[in-house]
Amino acid sequence: MIPVVIIGGGASGLMLASLLPPKSAIVIESNPKVGAKLLVSGGGRCNVTNEIVSSDNYLGDKDFISNVLRHFDQNALLSWCEVRGLSLISQKNHQYFCPNSAKEIVFILTKESNKQTVLLNEKVLNINHGQDGFLVQTNKQKIKAKFVVVASGGLSYPILGASDIGYKLAQNANHSISKLSPALVGFTLQKEQFFMKELSGSSVNNIEIKVGTKICKGDLLFTHKGISGPSVLDASLYWEKGSISIDFLPNFRWKSISGSKKNISTLLPLPKRVTKSLLEHLDIPDKPFSALSKADQDKLNILNNYSLAPAGTFGYSKAEVTRGGVITNEIDPYTMMSNKVDNLYFAGEVLDVTGELGGYNLQWAFSSAFVCAKALKPKIK
Ligand SMILES: Cc1cc2nc3c(=O)[nH]c(=O)nc-3n(C[C@H](O)[C@H](O)[C@H](O)COP(=O)(O)OP(=O)(O)OC[C@H]3O[C@@H](n4cnc5c(N)ncnc54)[C@H](O)[C@@H]3O)c2cc1C
Structure with a gap:
């Protein structure tokens, strides 16, 4: 019997x-290669972590998250990479990326995990737990294991191998699953905002989106499907239903243009095409500020608080992550073991922990794997 079966590469x-001792585990991966999602992450350069990481960057149980992160924080992850010859580079918004390509971190992880047996093109279908361990049923064989770790991720990007197996296995083990939905994803629009689709390809920098009590800062991208870009992706993490509010001009002082003879579309620090479209939508003529009626001058304030109710999201095919997952109060944060079934463990996105944009989801995946490894090592003889 193999000590550990890890579901998901x-x-x-x-x-x-x-992190486990050599030859102590079998990794079962349904794709023809490991790390498929890592390779496309961060626009192909993989945003591995962030300079500033805390439970505030996540949706989920804050105590549980803090407990896991502190065992293997961003500095421990940076050192882990550094020791293996990969110096991550800090870029905008404190994010750490691979210097050239996501292949660099996948190369290290593949090399390190090759001390285990890695089965590719093999899909886990079910697991049965009995008194003397687990029987892992794949589409090719049955494998006996003493410990099973569900590391099969979430539902986003099914084209890269995502499946619901983790949630099914958890439910079979009597675990509860919180509501699942696509997150870090663009918004589709209601008819009222269809004019934004005409702006496809344009972007606005450093806007702010208010969703509930959260303010999500960053760029916004207009696409043929709706709106996207970093600020929107973060907003989608916190959006349930109802309206969000966009401040297209968070740092702009209207007084600065009050005396100008130039048209508003020339003066506002937004792409001209975008300003013209927004003015048309709000039925405000493109004139010098002083030539506008008082009512139109006041209406311009809407650009600081533009309310929009998304029709929905672009869905799992475009979402970076799945919000929700295996409820964490049924998991031990010191070991990642199930409180329901002994020797069954969970790590990564399958859990009800979802991070903001900025390297937080990979940090979570790595930290939770570390905690799991720390707990398993003394148990493996
Ligand atoms: C386009 C994109 C870009 C992203 N960019 C970033 C980023 O820059 N920074 C960041 O922090 N996060 C990013 N993320 C999110 C991040 O990649 C995930 O949160 C992270 O990979 C989750 O790790 P995991 O190990 O839980 O799951 P995964 O990395 O998804 O691994 C799960 C594995 O399980 C396999 N699997 C599924 N079902 C089965 C089965 N039945 N049998 C066998 N194997 C199975 C899958 O094929 C997959 O390889 C991005 C996601 C996407 C989609």
Whole structure:
């Protein structure tokens, strides 16, 4: 009997495999190669972590999250990479990326996890737990294991191998799953905002989106499907239903243009095409500020608080992550073991922990894998 079966050869599964003693685990991956999602992450350069990481960057149980993160924080992850010859580079918004390509971190994780058996093109279908361990049923064989770690990720990007197996296995083990939905994803629009689709390809920088009590800052991109870009992706994490409010001009002082003879579309620090379209939508003539009626001058304030109710999101095919997952009060934060079934563990995105944009989801995948490895190591003889 193999000590550990790891379901999923993604971020958390590979990190776990690399931390366990050689030949103590089998990684089962349904894709023809490991780390498929890592390779496309961060626009192909993989935003591995962030300079500033705390439970505030996540949706989920704050105590549980803090407990896991502190065992393997961003500095420990940076050192882990550094020791293996990968110096991550800090870029905008404190994000750490691979210097050239996501291949660099996948290369390290693949090399490190090769001390284990890695089965590719093999899909886990079910697990049965009995008194003397687990029987893992794949589409090719049955494998006996003493410990099973579910590291099969969420539902986003099914084209890269995402499946619901983790949630199914958790439910079979009597775990509860919180509501699942696509997150870090663009918004589709209601008819009232269809004019934005005409702006496809344009972007506005440094806007702010208010969603509930959260303010999500960053760029906004207009696309043929709706709106996207970093600020929108973060807003989608906190959006349930109803309206969001966009401040297109968070740092702009209207007084600065009150005396100008130039048209508003020339003066506002937004792409001219975008300003003209917004003015048309709000039925405000493109004139010098002083030539506008008082009512139109007041109406311009809407650009600081533009209310929009998204029709929905672009869905799992475009979402970076799945919000929700295996409820964490049924998982031990010191070991990642299930409180329902002994020797069954969970790591990564399958859990009800979802991070903001900025490297937080990979940090979570790696930290939770580390905690799991720390707990398993003394149990493996
Ligand atoms: C386009 C994109 C860009 C992203 N960019 C970033 C980024 O820059 N920074 C960041 O922090 N996060 C990013 N994320 C999110 C991040 O990649 C995930 O949160 C992270 O990979 C989750 O790790 P995981 O190990 O839980 O799951 P995954 O990495 O998804 O790994 C799960 C693995 O399990 C396999 N699997 C599924 N079902 C089965 C089965 N039945 N049998 C066998 N194997 C199975 C899958 O094929 C997959 O390889 C991005 C996501 C996407 C989609």
